[in-house]
Amino acid sequence: PNGQLGSEREVLEQLQIGAVAFTKVSSLSLESFAPLYGALNAPFIFADEEHAYRVLDGRVGERLKVCSLDKKFRALTFYSSGARSFYADRPIMKPSDLQGLKIRVMGSQTALRMTELLGGSPAPMPYGEVYTGLQQKVIDGAENNITALTVSRHGEVAKHYSADEHIIAPDVLLVSTEVWERLSSEDRQILEEAAEESKVLQRRYWADAMKEHTRMATEDLGVTIHQPSKEPFLEAVQPLHDELKGKNPEMKATLEDIATQR
The missing domain is CATH 3.40.190.170 (Bacterial extracellular solute-binding protein, family 7)
Structure with a gap:
């Protein structure tokens, strides 16, 4: 732990x-x-x-x-x-809202590329530094499931959670x-x-x-939860899907298999 x-x-x-x-x-x-x-x-x-x-x-x-x-x-x-979504000091309702924002992401290549395609500036950092990073404006936002707002108290310094559920x-x-x-x-x-x-x-x-945790975030911490349309985000990251499929036949087959089970 x-x-x-x-x-x-x-x-x-x-x-x-x-x-x-x-x-x-x-x-x-x-x-x-x-x-x-x-x-x-x-x-x-x-x-x-x-x-x-x-x-x-x-x-x-x-x-x-x-x-x-x-x-x-x-x-x-x-x-x-859970589902990972963006949270910041402002609503993120469409990809252009991420333009120029420094967003803390995990250090995976997929997360880095996704954030770039959406117009944000990915900023990997240790999870334990995110609260201070948000508080001191080193980063503008982050992405995680809603427990980040409550357990890690990020909802004290980021009052808008935009539930795009990107990952x-x-x-x-x-x-x-x-x-x-x-x-x-x-x-x-x-x-x-x-x-x-x-x-x-x-x-x-x-x-x-x-x-x-949703109740705690909204009622105890005063976080506003937004429900943006997923379509503009999905359209913006489509090149990443194409890049992943081009890596090797096994990756392509796995992604297609996942899609058939919707």
């Missing part, structure tokens, strides 16, 4: 050598280790969370679980992390292959079953928690 073992990237590096047995990270952090995860991070690739669940619980999810074996870890299951990036529960390969087949099955049970509970608790 609280980054005691380092950033997500640093923990993934520890996972690769077996110094950490398990971890949970965002798919946004995973794409630099296993590029196929970039398919999940493509903006607006998912219509909503239910669409994401269908994809992650099906054949695409099964392919993703083993796409990182050469990096010395594998996925066990996929948790909800629905799951959290991924991972196990080091150093650990996995030492387990018996029976223990592997127990671990996989436990992971699936935890997924069901986590998604249920997450849905309930989002209602409460």
Whole structure:
């Protein structure tokens, strides 16, 4: 908790050598280790969370679980992390509203490129520095799910949350292959079953928690939640979808598979 073992990237590096047995990270952090995860991070690739669940619980999810074996870890299951949207000291209702704004994003190439295409200036920074960055105007805004406003108190310094839901990036529960390969087949099955049970509970608790965090953001912190049309944003980031499809046949097939399950 609280980054005691380092950033997500640093923990993934520890996972690769077996110094950490398990971890949970965002798919946004995973794409630099296993590029196929970039398919999940493509903006607006998912219509909503239910669409994401269908994809992650099906054949695409099964392919993703083993796409990182050469990096010395594998996925066990996929948790909800909600939809990421922009928040700032002003409403962001259309891509042109991002023009010239410095927006904190995670360091994934997909997030960086998306922000550029929308007209913003991407500014990767450690998550723990975002509150101060917003407060001191080092950055103009950020993007995350709504818990960033409440748990991290970003709603104290950014009063407008524009729910464009541009990325629905799951959290991924991972196990080091150093650990996995030492387990018996029976223990592997127990671990996989436990992971699936935890997924069901986590998604249920997450849905309930989002209602409460939305209430806290609006009523306790005075944040205004806006509902911009997604179409102008989707049109602006279409070149990124084309770029991702051009990377390799597997990426193209995965993106198309996701689209057919809407």
